[in-house]
Amino acid sequence: RALLGLIPSDSGEVRVLGEDLLSLKGQALKGLRKRIGVIFQDPAASLNPRFPIGDVIAEPLSVHKVGDAKSRQARVHELLDAVQLPRTVCNRYPHELSGGQRQRVSIARALALSPDLLVADEPTSALDVSVQASVLAMFTELQRDFGFACLFISHDLAVIDHMCDRVLVMQHGRAVEELQWDLEYLLQLWSAITAAAAVYGWMRWITSRDDQRLLQALLKLKLAWRNPNRLLRGGMRSYAPISFKGGRNEWRR
16 A cells, blocks of 8 residues: 555655655656556456446546546557456446456456556455466466566465565564565475474474574465465476375475
C-alpha cells in the first residue's frame, strides 16, 4: 500500500522507478501511477460488479484520458486476446465469470496502460490449484511479451520458485533476507542443514536464532519438501527419496 501511495508514510523514502513517491504531487504523482499496474488478491472484490468487462478493462484508459472510444475498444480486444479470453466477454459482468476468468480480467486491466511495473498482490491465492497453473503460465508469457517488471507478493513458495528471480523476505514490516532464487544455493544449503541436524538435532537447529540465514534456510527447505522433484531436474540423479515413518519423502544426497 505504501508503494502504491494508498497509505501515507511518516518518514523515509518510497522510491519507485527512480522517483521518490513521497515528494511527488498532482500531475507528477498521477504520471508515476500511470506507469504502475496492480493486480489485487481477490478478483471478485476488485472488479466493479456494475461495470461490464469491457468498461472494467478500459477504465484506466478513461481515467488517464488515453485515446478515444474506438481506440480504447481496440485496446480492450487486444488485451482480452493477450489474457486468452474471448472478446465476447466484453458485454458480460464479473459475476458471470469464473474465478480464473475474473483474475485474467484483472491482469488485462493492469496492463491497459502498458506499465513499467506490475504489482501482483497474491494474485493466485483465491484460485484453485489447476487454475493457478494456467494463470501463472499465462503471466510468464505476458511478462515476456509486454516487458514489464513485476513485484510479486506471495506466501506460496512454489509460486515464488516458478515466478521470481530475486526474493525479499519480510517479517513484521521489515526486510530480513534478500536472496537470489537458484538451485545451486539450495543444494549448498541442504548440505549445511543435514550437517547441522546430524550434530545438534532438528529441533535445536530450527529453534536457534543465531544463524543469520535461518529464515532463508527454512524457506528453501520448505520448498524442497513441498516439491522435491525440482531437485532432480537437470540430470541431478545423485538425489533419491528415502521413506520414513512420517509418511513423506526426505530428500538427501
